[in-house]
Amino acid sequence: xxxxxxxxxxxxxxxxxxxxxxxxxxxxxxxxxxxxxxxxxxxxxxxxxxxxxxxxxxxxxxxxxxxxxxxxxxxxxxxxxxxxxxxxxxxxxxxxxxxxxxxxxxxxxxxxxxxxxxxxxxxxxxxxxx
Numbered sequence: 001x002x003x004x005x006x007x008x009x010x011x012x013x014x015x016x017x018x019x020x021x022x023x024x025x026x027x028x029x030x031x032x033x034x035x036x037x038x039x040x041x042x043x044x045x046x047x048x049x050x051x052x053x054x055x056x057x058x059x060x061x062x063x064x065x066x067x068x069x070x071x072x073x074x075x076x077x078x079x080x081x082x083x084x085x086x087x088x089x090x091x092x093x094x095x096x097x098x099x100x101x102x103x104x105x106x107x108x109x110x111x112x113x114x115x116x117x118x119x120x121x122x123x124x125x126x127x128x129x130x
Contacts (some may be wrong), residue, residue, distance in 0.1 A: 001026050002060060002068050002103075004033055004045040005125040010118070021045075023058070027128070031062040035113075035124055036073075046122050052081040052115040053122060056066045060103075068128055070111055071100040108128040
């Protein structure tokens with residue numbers, strides 16, 4: 001099972017515990033969880049006016065062997081207005097626009113969507129339960 005928690009944080013929220021939303025899916029081949037502004041395709045939905053996040057921005061998908069990966073889906077713009085990075089413990093990695101990263105099996109971490117123009121971010125914590 002993959003469990004996700006999401007918090008949308010702006011400069012006004014600094015030092016405040018943000019409201020968290022959660023989603024999960026079993027580690028079965030083909031399972032998908034999406035993060036973005038469009039509630040019709042995403043399980044975790046960001047504020048609609050946060051245009052640095054695409055309609056469908058991140059896709060967490062389970063492969064045939066039960067391994068999860070996260071993909072930064074390409075949006076309608078040639079250049080993104082956000083940066084995406086993955087952190088697992090002390091390890092940090094930038095995810096390329098349109099790129100993907102395999103999540104550690106049985107691990108936990110965070111994927112952060114950072115606005116390039118304002119101090120706002122979407123923080124998506126993950127926990128892969130085996």
